[in-house]
Structures are given as structure tokens and as C-alpha cells.
Amino acid sequence: MATADATNLSSHCRHIADAARQAASGLAVLDAELKNAWLLASAEALLKSTSEILAANAQDIAAAPDYGLSDAQIDRLVLDEQRIAGIAQGLREVAALPDPCGEVIEGQTRPGGLQIQKVRVPLGVVFFIYESRPNVTADAAAICVKSGNAVILRGGKEAAHSSAAIVDVLRRVAAEVGLPEAAVQLVDTADRAAVGHFLKMDDAIDVTIPRGGEGLIRRVASEATMPVIKHFHGNCHVYVDAAADLQMAVRITENAKCQRMGVCNACESLLVHRDVAERFLPMVAEVLSGHGVEMRGDQRSRAIVDMPAASEADWGAEFLGPTISVAVVDSVEQAAEHINRYGSRHTDAIVTGDLRTSRRFTAMVDSAAVMVNASTRFNDGSQFGLGAEIGISTDKFHARGPCGLRELTTYKYIVHGDGHIRS
Amino acid sequence: MATADATNLSSHCRHIADAARQAASGLAVLDAELKNAWLLASAEALLKSTSEILAANAQDIAAAPDYGLSDAQIDRLVLDEQRIAGIAQGLREVAALPDPCGEVIEGQTRPGGLQIQKVRVPLGVVFFIYESRPNVTADAAAICVKSGNAVILRGGKEAAHSSAAIVDVLRRVAAEVGLPEAAVQLVDTADRAAVGHFLKMDDAIDVTIPRGGEGLIRRVASEATMPVIKHFHGNCHVYVDAAADLQMAVRITENAKCQRMGVCNACESLLVHRDVAERFLPMVAEVLSGHGVEMRGDQRSRAIVDMPAASEADWGAEFLGPTISVAVVDSVEQAAEHINRYGSRHTDAIVTGDLRTSRRFTAMVDSAAVMVNASTRFNDGSQFGLGAEIGISTDKFHARGPCGLRELTTYKYIVHGDGHIRS
Missing domain, CATH: 3.40.309.10 (Aldehyde Dehydrogenase; Chain A, domain 2)
Structure with a gap:
């Protein structure tokens, strides 16, 4: 997905965002069955692709000294059979969670007979910017898609090959099971200016979630024209x-x-x-x-x-x-x-x-x-029983604390009448 | 509250925002009793102050031609005894609504005995920018304070005298019943640059709600460094x-x-x-x-x-x-x-x-x-049974559709253990 020509980067990003928006329209009307089928088949496919993923990971490990990573950082980057099995297990656990979409949050019948339901629906398109651990790539894709959202992933360059190998598997399986392929897209980290372009596309992206250092988060919060769920430090x-x-x-x-x-x-x-x-x-x-x-x-x-x-x-x-x-x-x-x-x-x-x-x-x-x-x-998603989390929000707006599936949703009112008009 | 000295405007706005933040801390720990007492006493006081409010309103009406208002716009600006009675009735209706704060949205006991409650709490400080109808001043103050928030009101200059007279009553009653006076503050419309200052004070203001023309809303959304609940047009x-x-x-x-x-x-x-x-x-x-x-x-x-x-x-x-x-x-x-x-x-x-x-x-x-x-x-708050609304959000984030008391709240997790530590 690399685009060598910098002058085309803007239209390249627009293409990605539009594809995500289109995929989100499809995801919004899916029930859990297909989303779970994708998660379970992806878990299998990741295991079967272990050697390809490990080969990609080896490229990242080889490049790690060039990025000046510490031993602890390299350790977090390393994949092995056990860690890939852990990633696959993570997808299965997300599949086992209830689908947040379609939940009737509340409902009532008004005097006069109008029936009002407040129904949970996906936010739409999530732009997720995160650090280098490859497992986050799969976790975030799983959480976003299970909650009915398309996701544009922008991981760290240190894990670029590993993330690409994982996303390749997720997209191949999407095509196989009939999920929109553009539900999960990975931005090439070589396109350094891409983040700036996406942060202005509030017509196509519903929320940006930056996870990483304070500098990154402050930059994203100040540049983004769409809502941001911040994961700041914890004092x-x-x-x-x-x-x-x-x-x-x-x-x-x-x-x-x-x-x-x-x-x-x-x-x-x-x-x-x-x-x-x-x-x-x-x-x-x-x-x-x-x-x-x-x-x-x-x-x-x-x-x-x-x-x-x-x-x-x-x-x-x-x-x-x-x-x-x-x-x-x-x-x-x-x-x-x-x-x-x-x-x-x-x-x-x-x-x-x-x-x-x-x-x-x-x-x-x-x-x-x-x-x-x-x-x-x-205070984290698994301890609170959310099952999986994309981060812990330090914002008060929309999502506070651990962000699981429901925190990536909004709602709509569905109102039924029998020809009701307002007097 | 006018500040003639433009060089002091920034510190004047900071003073208002800090006072609101301080008031919000007090409001957050109040139960409904005092908030309702303020609403009911304010309703009475508004009725008793009818002649003062009508005198202030007459000043606005006299100035209306200078602002180039149409007859329809002037009609919306005019107060009379009946309309003031309507404003007072609106406060009583907000008093009759259940207090959203303290609602246990959900709760569970985790394996191991940790008890987790998700409890509704106020957002904190609301900056509300609105058009010229004087009744909106009282409505917005009532909704914000009932939901536990301090509010900084910035109404239209066309209703400046009417709004000031209403806010004077609300603040006098606040002092009488023991509610923080800075729970409701009105920004002098003569301080035209004040809005720009407030929109940068994300450390003190939790949400900005602009209600008015599309130009205003776009400006606020692009300048504000805190979350914004937008009320765009309806097609x-x-x-x-x-x-x-x-x-x-x-x-x-x-x-x-x-x-x-x-x-x-x-x-x-x-x-x-x-x-x-x-x-x-x-x-x-x-x-x-x-x-x-x-x-x-x-x-x-x-x-x-x-x-x-x-x-x-x-x-x-x-x-x-x-x-x-x-x-x-x-x-x-x-x-x-x-x-x-x-x-x-x-x-x-x-x-x-x-x-x-x-x-x-x-x-x-x-x-x-x-x-x-x-x-x-x-699609509006009263028809949906929300009782009162501060607007109809066209955003998907945090609040969608009619914004009543609950849409001005967030939540916190309150967790009880018996010395629980994580293994």
C-alpha cells in the first residue's frame, strides 16, 4: 500500500478514508454472525500463517537497532509461536463477546402511542494511531470491527512488517467470508505525512484514537478536526x-x-x-x-x-x-x-x-x-469485565475509563407511529 | 460584568472560567434538593421581578432596529407577563425532572468480589453560546445546573439587557439558597473577543455548546480546544x-x-x-x-x-x-x-x-x-420525554439527537474492595 509519490499522498489518503466510509456502511447493517465468522476464521488463518508472520517479524527485529530500540522495547516487538497463538486467542475472545450493536439502550411508548427506542449503532470509521507492539494491530482491528466500525490502522514503523503481515491475513479472510475488505486498512508508515491528512478528514472519519506518548496525543488532539478519545498519562x-x-x-x-x-x-x-x-x-x-x-x-x-x-x-x-x-x-x-x-x-x-x-x-x-x-x-477493561479494550480514556466526554466495544458505538432513535403528526 | 479594558479581557475570562470550575466542584457533590430549591425559588423570584425584567427587555426592544432585526426576530425577543410566567414554569418543570447525577448506570460484582459501579456525574463546566431569545438564558441555566454543571452563558447582544436581568435574579437566589453563585455566569456581549478566549480554556471548560447559525458553529468547532456539541442544520x-x-x-x-x-x-x-x-x-x-x-x-x-x-x-x-x-x-x-x-x-x-x-x-x-x-x-426533547433540552445534536459522539439533562453528564467508575490487590 506504499505510495512513493508524495504529491499523490493526499488523494491516496482520501481513497483510504472513502473506502473505510463505504465499508462502514456495510458493517453497520451486519449482525454479529458474519463479524464473528471473520474473527474465528482469522484466528485460524493467523495460526496457519505463523511462518509468514514470523518472517515479517524477523525483518522488524533486524531493523530494530536502527530505530534505537531498547532491549525491553525489542522484547515487546518479538513474536514467536506462543505470542501468535495469544493473538489468535484474543480474536476468539472478541468473537465470544456480545455484539453491542442493535442493543436497545432504552425505550418507551409516549402518550399518544409513539414508540421510541434508543438503539446502539457503530460510530462509523475509527482512525487508530498506536505504538509498536504487533498484537495491538490484531486487537484493535477485532474490537473496531466487532463494534461495527471500519478501522484505519496507523501503527509504529518499528512493527511495520509484522503489522502488514497480520493485516494481510485479516483482509484475506474478510474477502473469504464476505466482510468488506476495507473494514481493516493499514497505513504505510513510510507515508509519514499521512496522519496529518487523515486528521482533517472529519467528513469520513468519526473518531481518532491516539495511543502513545504525550507528544503524539497532544499533536493529534490539536490537529484533528473530528472527535478524539485521548489516552493520556496516569498520575x-x-x-x-x-x-x-x-x-x-x-x-x-x-x-x-x-x-x-x-x-x-x-x-x-x-x-x-x-x-x-x-x-x-x-x-x-x-x-x-x-x-x-x-x-x-x-x-x-x-x-x-x-x-x-x-x-x-x-x-x-x-x-x-x-x-x-x-x-x-x-x-x-x-x-x-x-x-x-x-x-x-x-x-x-x-x-x-x-x-x-x-x-x-x-x-x-x-x-x-x-x-x-x-x-x-x-482499572482496565479485562478487570472491569469489558472483555477487550482499545485503551483507557482520560477524557470525560463520550468515553471515560476503559474503552471496550460499547465505547466505540453511538446510538440512534428509532421511532414508530401509525401516521402520527404533530399538532 | 463588563470589562472596558481590552487588555484585561484575557484575565477577566480566566477569572470567570476559574470561578465556574470552582462552582462545578461544589455542584458535583450536591444532591437534587438544593438544586431544586434554587429552581423553584428562582421561578418565584422571576415572577416577582417581572417589572425589572420588562424594563430591561424594553431596552433591548428599543435597540432592536439598530441591530437590523426583522419583525419576526423582534417578536421572539419581546417579553411580557405571560412569557415571563412561561419562563418561570420552565424552571419548575426542570425542578420536577429526576436528578441524573448519581444514577447507577450499571454495576456488577466481579469474580473475586470487587464491586464495580458506573455512576453518572456532571461533565463540569459548560460554555453555552446561543441566539437572542431571552427565555433560552433561563432554560439553559436550569438544565446545566440541574445536571450538576456550572454554566458560562454567552447570549446574543440583541437580548443582552433581558438576559442580564434574568441572570441577576438567578444569581441572587443562588446566594440566598446556598448554591455557588458562579454556577451561572453571563458574559458581557460587549466583550466581543471573549468567546475566542474561552474556546482555548480546555483546562477549565469541559464542553462548548454553540447554538445559532452555521457560521458560528463552524467557527466554534474549529477554534475550540475542548469538545463541542454541535447543533447543525437539519436537512x-x-x-x-x-x-x-x-x-x-x-x-x-x-x-x-x-x-x-x-x-x-x-x-x-x-x-x-x-x-x-x-x-x-x-x-x-x-x-x-x-x-x-x-x-x-x-x-x-x-x-x-x-x-x-x-x-x-x-x-x-x-x-x-x-x-x-x-x-x-x-x-x-x-x-x-x-x-x-x-x-x-x-x-x-x-x-x-x-x-x-x-x-x-x-x-x-x-x-x-x-x-x-x-x-x-x-424529534425534540419534549416529544421524546426528556423534559427539557439544550438543543438537538447532529454529532454522533457523546450526545446524539435531543440533549437533555443526561446528555450533559459523564460517568465515573466507583470500585469497592476489601483490600483487593491485583495478582
Whole structure:
């Protein structure tokens, strides 16, 4: 799908977008049967194409040093038979999920007999921009198509060959089962300016979902003329209340911070009520230092446990590594205000045994997920039972928190009468 | 609230936005009681302030010729005792609606015991830009605050005095009942550049809702850095199927076109199946000409009824007056394709007695509301039982169709555990 001629790029992108729009019209009137047939047959076909996919992946791995990838990044890029089996299994799991389209969200009969139904329908065309892991290519295609949308995929150049091999399989199977082939299209990463063109095509693309670094997301949000579902960073907090079970608070803090440090729902900041700070901070410091985590504190924390001072920037930071900021607060209200000021509206937790305090915290904290006596790490699609997710939205508009199938839909009103006219 | 010093306008707008954000934090944790008390007391206070409001309105009416308003526009601007009573009644009706905030949209207990609730919460701060009718000022304030949002109102300059008098009452009552006064703020229309400042304040404003001409809406959509709920024009269709009751089709076309011509859910285009065109078009032409409506047709329509030719632009036009475009189509599929191509995704109707055809039409037509044997005029908040609306969205994202209280909300996940950590 490469287009060497840069002057033709604009019309090349237009062609892709129009084909997606056309495919979306077809997908919108499909029931689950054909979509599931495509998912299941694609799973089989991916397994059968293992050697071709591994050969393509080997090209990406060979090129990885040229892109300056770290060992950890290369590890995420590598496919093997087991990982391809995992990708195939992912498609089967999406096939097993209920079709969100056609769901009657609500309905009523109005006085006079007019029947009104609010019915879930696809958004239409999704433009998905993502990082380099090849499995995301298959996951995103599956989620978009199952929810009735056509998708234009723009993955990282580091996984270009692997993604192309996977998309080839998905499109071949689409043609075989009778799904519109343009339901899944992959943009050639050699066409670097293509993203800019697509971001202006609000007549053909209904939503853009960027997943990656903050710079990418900010660029997309400012350039796009269609709606964007942003997946920003997570500066997640754990607040240990005066009425907390302190052993539980240590376990939750440890899990939220250390179970996986490089993810958006990991804890980056710890707030402790003044009444328990003297007992709790030494306890948690011992456990965190065992994981190699550095605490950076405010004045009151540092009076209890020896640690470097937290800077103003530290309160807003997403460390994604072995650092945590620590502050002592006077009340649940002060904790909530701190979180609403410095947090990223992603996931924030309270540890408390007091009901009034937990109700106050969950009401005041303005985040996608507010946890009571549970780790921040639970905020994701699979843990919430969504089955599959295309990301975790930090927006409040349309989709908040984990974005699964339903978050890629809208609705229409279908109204039945018997010749009703308005008087 | 005027700020004469243009160099201070930016900080003046920032002050308004920050005050709204602060008020929104307070509103988010209020239950319905105080919000309803404010609505009911405001209704009383508006009635008691009738003479002040009428005096302010007289200033607007006196200035109207300077703004070049037509008689019809001036009529919409005029307040009298009855209209003020109507505004007060509107506030009482919003008070009687259920509070959308706190609604548990869904909930589940996950394997392992984690309890997950998806709870409706306010969006936060709404920036509402609207045309000149003074009653919209009170309606919008009521809908925004009842749904837990602070609102920054920017009405038309033609109603500036009337709007200011109404907002003065609403804010005075807010102070009396203990609602944050900055829940409702009115931007001085003398500060012409204020809109541009607000449209960049995505850190403080959660959604902008422009209601007015297409130019305004396009400008807002392109300048705003926060989400926008657009209320574009309505190019609504009636499709008369081969299996239609033709008498019913005439009644519905007449109602959709003529009951009120200047509104967004009025019919602008008529599609007729070829099998009934020869019988139907003369019937409907007689009724429409009785209302002074000019038909503009395609070749096949003009072979049946004498009428001017429709131009390409006519198929996409929102006439808002006594003109309708007419085309003959071969099938329900061709009707749906025409509607999806030229329509505005607002409201489109089919008249048919055939179940398969109606299912096909409702599935294929990609509009906010699809009517079967009912007039397009039914697509509005009160007819749908939403109680009150701030507009009819032609977007697919977040809110589609009539926007009532719930469309001004988002949700958060509230998760309860007993010390749950992720393994």
C-alpha cells in the first residue's frame, strides 16, 4: 500500500478514508454472525500463517537497532509461536463477546402511542494511531470491527512488517467470508505525512484514537478536526485515611506501585492522613525500599521518614518507574483537592474503614475510576469485565475509563407511529 | 460584568472560567434538593421581578432596529407577563425532572468480589453560546445546573439587557439558597473577543455548546480546544415507500414540511418510490401548494408534476421556508443512500406498511432519529420525554439527537474492595 509519490499522498489518503466510509456502511447493517465468522476464521488463518508472520517479524527485529530500540522495547516487538497463538486467542475472545450493536439502550411508548427506542449503532470509521507492539494491530482491528466500525490502522514503523503481515491475513479472510475488505486498512508508515491528512478528514472519519506518548496525543488532539478519545498519562494516587487498616494500606500501596511500574494505572503518589502518618510511613517505606522505590516527600513526610524533597513537578509526574511522591494531608477533603489539582483524572484510591469518608472521597474525586480499598491496578477493561479494550480514556466526554466495544458505538432513535403528526 | 479594558479581557475570562470550575466542584457533590430549591425559588423570584425584567427587555426592544432585526426576530425577543410566567414554569418543570447525577448506570460484582459501579456525574463546566431569545438564558441555566454543571452563558447582544436581568435574579437566589453563585455566569456581549478566549480554556471548560447559525458553529468547532456539541442544520427527508398508505404519506409530509417551516426538524426533501410516484406526487403537490410551498424536482418528478428543476445544491439545502426538493427513487436502498449522502444526519422518516422495508430503512439511514410512519417534527426533547433540552445534536459522539439533562453528564467508575490487590 506504499505510495512513493508524495504529491499523490493526499488523494491516496482520501481513497483510504472513502473506502473505510463505504465499508462502514456495510458493517453497520451486519449482525454479529458474519463479524464473528471473520474473527474465528482469522484466528485460524493467523495460526496457519505463523511462518509468514514470523518472517515479517524477523525483518522488524533486524531493523530494530536502527530505530534505537531498547532491549525491553525489542522484547515487546518479538513474536514467536506462543505470542501468535495469544493473538489468535484474543480474536476468539472478541468473537465470544456480545455484539453491542442493535442493543436497545432504552425505550418507551409516549402518550399518544409513539414508540421510541434508543438503539446502539457503530460510530462509523475509527482512525487508530498506536505504538509498536504487533498484537495491538490484531486487537484493535477485532474490537473496531466487532463494534461495527471500519478501522484505519496507523501503527509504529518499528512493527511495520509484522503489522502488514497480520493485516494481510485479516483482509484475506474478510474477502473469504464476505466482510468488506476495507473494514481493516493499514497505513504505510513510510507515508509519514499521512496522519496529518487523515486528521482533517472529519467528513469520513468519526473518531481518532491516539495511543502513545504525550507528544503524539497532544499533536493529534490539536490537529484533528473530528472527535478524539485521548489516552493520556496516569498520575494515580493512593490516599491512606485515618481510619485505614494500615496493613491493608501497605499491601494496596505496594501492589499499586510495584506490581507493574510502567503502566498508566500504577500509583505515582501517596497521600497519608496526619493521624496515621507516623505509624504508616515507616511501614510502607520498608516495603517500597525493598522494591527499590524512591520516596520523595513533603516536609511533614520527611520529618517522619528520611527521603528527598518532592518538587512541585513531582506532584504532577507520571514516573512510570521506581519513584513515588508522598504527602501528609489533614483530611479526606484535602486529599481529594490535591488529587483533583495534580492528578490526571485516571485512577485514584482510598484506603479506609469509614463509610462516610469513603462516600466523601468517591463523590469529590473527579477521576475515571475511584477505588475504595482496592489497588489502582484494577482499572482496565479485562478487570472491569469489558472483555477487550482499545485503551483507557482520560477524557470525560463520550468515553471515560476503559474503552471496550460499547465505547466505540453511538446510538440512534428509532421511532414508530401509525401516521402520527404533530399538532 | 463588563470589562472596558481590552487588555484585561484575557484575565477577566480566566477569572470567570476559574470561578465556574470552582462552582462545578461544589455542584458535583450536591444532591437534587438544593438544586431544586434554587429552581423553584428562582421561578418565584422571576415572577416577582417581572417589572425589572420588562424594563430591561424594553431596552433591548428599543435597540432592536439598530441591530437590523426583522419583525419576526423582534417578536421572539419581546417579553411580557405571560412569557415571563412561561419562563418561570420552565424552571419548575426542570425542578420536577429526576436528578441524573448519581444514577447507577450499571454495576456488577466481579469474580473475586470487587464491586464495580458506573455512576453518572456532571461533565463540569459548560460554555453555552446561543441566539437572542431571552427565555433560552433561563432554560439553559436550569438544565446545566440541574445536571450538576456550572454554566458560562454567552447570549446574543440583541437580548443582552433581558438576559442580564434574568441572570441577576438567578444569581441572587443562588446566594440566598446556598448554591455557588458562579454556577451561572453571563458574559458581557460587549466583550466581543471573549468567546475566542474561552474556546482555548480546555483546562477549565469541559464542553462548548454553540447554538445559532452555521457560521458560528463552524467557527466554534474549529477554534475550540475542548469538545463541542454541535447543533447543525437539519436537512430532513420523508421517504414515501411503494407500500405506503398514500393518505398517511400526504398527512405526514404536510405536517413535516408545513407545521412549522423554520425549525431544524422540518422536512426539506421528499423521496418517492417509483411505483407510487404517479399517484402520490399530484396528491401531495395539491396540499403543499395550498401552503404556498414550491416543489423542486428531479427529472422523473417533473414528468409527473410540473415544477422547477432541483439543483445539486437543493438536495443538500435546509430551506427553513416554503421550498421542498422532490426525487423519485427505485428502492428503499436508493432512498437511504440519497439520505446518507445529502442529509444532515438529523431526522428522516419513511412511510410504509411493509415491515421488511421499514427494518431496512431504519438500519441503513445514519441519522439521529429515524421515523417510521411519523412526522420528522417529533424529534425534540419534549416529544421524546426528556423534559427539557439544550438543543438537538447532529454529532454522533457523546450526545446524539435531543440533549437533555443526561446528555450533559459523564460517568465515573466507583470500585469497592476489601483490600483487593491485583495478582
